[in-house]
Amino acid sequence: MEPAALPFQNLIQPGAPPCENGRPDSDFLATARELLEALRAEEIILKKFSAPELLALLPKKEYLVNELGWQLRSAKEAGPGSLTVSDSFKTLLAEISRLNAANEVFIKRSLSYWRDLQSILLPAGYSRAGREGASSLRPPSGITFQREV
16 A cells, blocks of 8 residues: 555544534545545556546546535535534545645646647747748647647
8 A cells, every 4th residue: 555545544434423523424534535546546647647547537536526525515505513524534635635736736737848849849930841930830630739718
């Protein structure tokens, strides 16, 4: 097992609630732990630059994020004071947030690297024949980078 996984290995004992008010909300913690594992898997996949594995993982990650959000909203809407979570659950959510932010930074830096490389290989001010000031180049065939505005 990875050293990073050790702090969250024993967050919940079977049947123990993660909430301080004694309500059995083990679904929150189970979903959060699954999300943390998905983020760890995403981190490994990103470093391998394995697009097929990443595309296979993204629906699971999206589902877990939506599920956890739905569970927390449902508990909050149940009434005031119904969502009092333990410190271990807060720590788990903080770790999820930190790992998600780290993955986001990795993705942004990788895209920036490839965008810069593409701009070096295909400068906008030159045509294929090397004449300066010619019309802009056609995008390369295959996958291209696009930015939404």
